[in-house]
Amino acid sequence: MGEHVEAEAIITRIEHKSRKIESLIKQYKPIEALKTALEGSPPKTKDERCKSANWIVVHRALMAIKAVDLMFSSLDPEYYDILMKYLYRGLATGDRPTCEQCLKIHEKLTQKAGLGCILRALSDTVNTV
């Protein structure tokens, strides 16, 4: 019961985030949008709806990024691991534009963060996205 209430609270928070992200994307600040989407990602929750809701928001931000080469100059390293997890979720979807974008970002992220980032993202089965 307590978990259900918590899940609702998380989903409301994600909806707030999604509005903020839409406005950031309109202002041509996709990297800010991505940071907002990745912040407060709910890895501790087991609720699939929260994870899906957050994924939708992160996906929106990811697809809005046009200049993949430049994105890492403004993205802090603390976001790398969580971003990698979302990239693998994107790659599992099979949707062509999503996969293309995720592969482009994955290449650059691996160059920046190294193979360790991939390993941490894939082997962490407790905090999944």
Place this chain on the structure above:
Amino acid sequence: MVLSLILSFQVVICRNEAEKCLIETSINSLRISLKVKQADELENILTKKFLRFLSMRAEAFQVLRRKPVQVCPFFGYDISFLITNYHCEEMQKHKLIDFIVQFMEDIDKEISELKLSMNTRGRLVATEFLKQFI
């Protein structure tokens, strides 16, 4: 049923709707399954026959699996590799990875060549056959 307790992890990586890769890990091995792009019916048949030819001779490749992984009755992959701890002890990991990448590139090339030669042969045969009606 017991297998699902042993298989610890799997990840699917898709390039697009038609090409994907499934990696399943367990305690001492991992299984890599690949779905190759098949643009038309001809490529479908060529791929199936060619990969079956290779899989039947899986012993020669050591890391190749005799049957590709079948996820459900309607969907399966085209080719599967099984890499065990024994393989990793005998062979170098980066060489194994290079082998798989090279293998798939060669398969792509081979299937394109097969398709091309088949179309050429078909055209020649049809031309010769229809000459008698001119």
